Amino acid sequence: MDAFGEKGLELLYRFSKKLGLNTALTAWHSSRDRSAEFLTTMAMISATSAKIADEIRSLSRSETGEVEEPFQMGKIGSSTMPHKRNPEMCEQVVVLARLIRANAGLGFEGMINEHERDYRAVRLEWVTITDTSLFVCGLLSLAKGILKDLIVHEDRIRKNVDRAAVSISTEALMFRVGKKIGKQTAHRVIYETCMEAIETGQPLIDLLMNHDQISQKFKREDLEKAIDPMNHIGISQTLTQRVIDHVKGKLASVGSSSIEETRVCPLMDEDGVCMVGDGYAGS
Incomplete structure (x- = not known):
C-alpha cells in the first residue's frame, strides 16, 4: 500500500465496497x-x-x-437389489x-x-x-x-405413533392414575405392569384393568384416553408454526416468498447451475 501513499486507505475502502465487504483493519x-x-x-x-x-x-x-x-x-438404489x-x-x-x-x-x-x-x-x-x-x-x-x-x-407416522402410544404416554397415565391413588403408588403400579407387559407381550391396559387398585377407581375408557397420542400434542403445532413464520421472514428479507424461489448460491444461474464450474455453458 506504500506505493499509493495517502490514497492507500481510500483505495482499500473502495475496493472493499465494490466487493461488498467490510474494510479490513489489519x-x-x-x-x-x-x-x-x-x-x-x-x-x-x-x-x-x-x-x-x-x-x-x-x-x-x-x-x-x-x-x-x-x-x-429410473433412479437406481442398488445394482444388485432392484x-x-x-x-x-x-x-x-x-x-x-x-x-x-x-x-x-x-x-x-x-x-x-x-x-x-x-x-x-x-x-x-x-x-x-x-x-x-x-x-x-x-x-x-x-x-x-x-x-x-x-x-x-402420514399414514405410516400415525401407525408408528399408535403402536408406541403406551410407551410414550406412561407419564400422562401415571399422573392420571396418581390423582386417585397417589403419584408414588401410581408409579409403582404402572412400573410393575409395564415390566409384565414387556415380559409377557400382554396389552398394558388389560393388565392395569386386572389390578384391583386400578379397576376399582377407573374405567377402561379413562385409561385409553390417557394414552391416546392425540391428547399429548401440547403446543407442538404452535412451536412448528413459529419456526415456519421465522423462516418466511428470513426469505422475505432476501426477496423470496418460498424455498422454491431461493437461490442457494449467488453464483448459480436461473436454472440452479453453478456458473464457476468446469464446462459451464450458460449465457
Whole structure:
C-alpha cells in the first residue's frame, strides 16, 4: 500500500465496497481469523443440513418408513437389489458435511503463522477455502432438492405413533392414575405392569384393568384416553408454526416468498447451475 501513499486507505475502502465487504483493519496476510471464521461458519451450516439429511435417512428405513427423499422412475438404489430406494442424496449431504468440518479444523491451523507472510498458512487456505466453497455449494443444492420434494407418509407416522402410544404416554397415565391413588403408588403400579407387559407381550391396559387398585377407581375408557397420542400434542403445532413464520421472514428479507424461489448460491444461474464450474455453458 506504500506505493499509493495517502490514497492507500481510500483505495482499500473502495475496493472493499465494490466487493461488498467490510474494510479490513489489519493486514490479511498476517491475520487469518477471517478465513477460520468463514470455514467454521460453513461447517456449522453444513452440519445443520447434515443433521436434517441424516434424520430423513434414518426415518426412511423399511421398519420406520415415515419419510423418503425425492424419487422418480429410473433412479437406481442398488445394482444388485432392484427393489431398493436408498437415500443417496441424504448420504451425500452427510459426507460433504464431514469433509467441510475437517477443513474447518485446518482453518484454525492456518491462524498459527510466523510474523507476517507465512505462506504455510496461506497455501493451506488455497485448498481449504476452495474445496469448502464447492462442497457447501453442492451440499446446499442437494439439501434444497431433498426438502423441496420430500415424500412424507402420514399414514405410516400415525401407525408408528399408535403402536408406541403406551410407551410414550406412561407419564400422562401415571399422573392420571396418581390423582386417585397417589403419584408414588401410581408409579409403582404402572412400573410393575409395564415390566409384565414387556415380559409377557400382554396389552398394558388389560393388565392395569386386572389390578384391583386400578379397576376399582377407573374405567377402561379413562385409561385409553390417557394414552391416546392425540391428547399429548401440547403446543407442538404452535412451536412448528413459529419456526415456519421465522423462516418466511428470513426469505422475505432476501426477496423470496418460498424455498422454491431461493437461490442457494449467488453464483448459480436461473436454472440452479453453478456458473464457476468446469464446462459451464450458460449465457
